[in-house]
Amino acid sequence: MDIRTYTAFATVAGLQNITRAAERLNQTQSALSRQIKALEAHLGVRLIEKAGRNIRLTPAGEALQARVNAVLQADQKLHALAEDMSRGSSGLLKVGACSQLIERYMSGFLGPWQRQNPGVEIRLEDGGGPELAQKLREGHLHLTVSAAPPMLDDSIARVQLGVLGFLAVGVPALMPDPGAGRHIELGALLDQPILTLNRRHASREVFEAACRVLGAHPRIALESHSPHTLFAMAQGGNGIAVVPSCTRPDPERLSCRPIALRGTPVRFDIFAMWGSRAILPGYAERFIADLGAHIRADQALPEPEMAPRPGWLHAV
Structure with missing residues (x-):
């Protein structure tokens, strides 16, 4: 799964609003929604659900949020290490x-x-x-x-x-x-x-x-x-x-x-x-x-x- 998909989910989970998350990621709402659906299909669980004009995490989404954030931090650490190595x-x-x-x-x-x-x-x-x-x-x-x-x-x-x-x-x-x-x-x-x-x-x-x-x-x-x-x-x-x-x-x-x-x-x-x-x-x-x-x-x-x-x- 593309790291950008995990980033999309983490942003939506943090803001609990598709519109603001799409603006933060500089992409369209439809493209962001497709990424979330692709992640749900990949994992086999629903991650978000509607709550009025906003969205909220499902119990599965709440359980996976910390793990996804850990994946993103590991990716950042890997890039920081690679940058240090490449830049001396x-x-x-x-x-x-x-x-x-x-x-x-x-x-x-x-x-x-x-x-x-x-x-x-x-x-x-x-x-x-x-x-x-x-x-x-x-x-x-x-x-x-x-x-x-x-x-x-x-x-x-x-x-x-x-x-x-x-x-x-x-x-x-x-x-x-x-x-x-x-x-x-x-x-x-x-x-x-x-x-x-x-x-x-x-x-x-x-x-x-x-x-x-x-x-x-x-x-x-x-x-x-x-x-x-x-x-x-x-x-x-x-x-x-x-x-x-x-x-x-x-x-x-x-x-x-x-x-x-x-x-x-x-x-x-x-x-x-x-x-x-x-x-x-x-x-x-x-x-x-x-x-x-x-x-x-x-x-x-x-x-x-x-x-x-x-x-x-x-x-x-």
């Missing part, structure tokens, strides 16, 4: 990431990696976690690197690359006394105006979740897409910046402390993410593995506020 593991990889992760990790990683993988072209796009996830779903990106946005569904696969915390950054006069420890309690910060990243960043949701645990409402003085803007405002004494720990404030001008909630450091995971139905080429899998190793090596450096510890308040 070369190709284009479009990667989205937030500016903080690009500055901290990509800047030192990409040059050496591309020298070791000269046939792979990397195109980076800066953006926030939720908007990058949407571009991933729409096929504009192959891969994203960020904190997982809220309401992440099973259309996106992911693998953890590292763990980040939060830093309180401000002039010493505004910073609360951490006492004997290194961490500043989140509740002690909220007496001051808060300078924070905007909601384009998935880390903002983690910060707000920690505030909800306290039953607190921070007084937001500035929302920005750039941590550098937050640092400039903090340096002017306009509030305390709350930023992910991958950022790099100027230690000569600003005081910087990791943030805890009731004694537990506030942390969140960062992931590589891609479409769960996509078959990643070998060079994309190498990119993910090597970037994860680079990030974990960076986080293993002697920076106490970055070192993972047991008992985190761990938001995913």
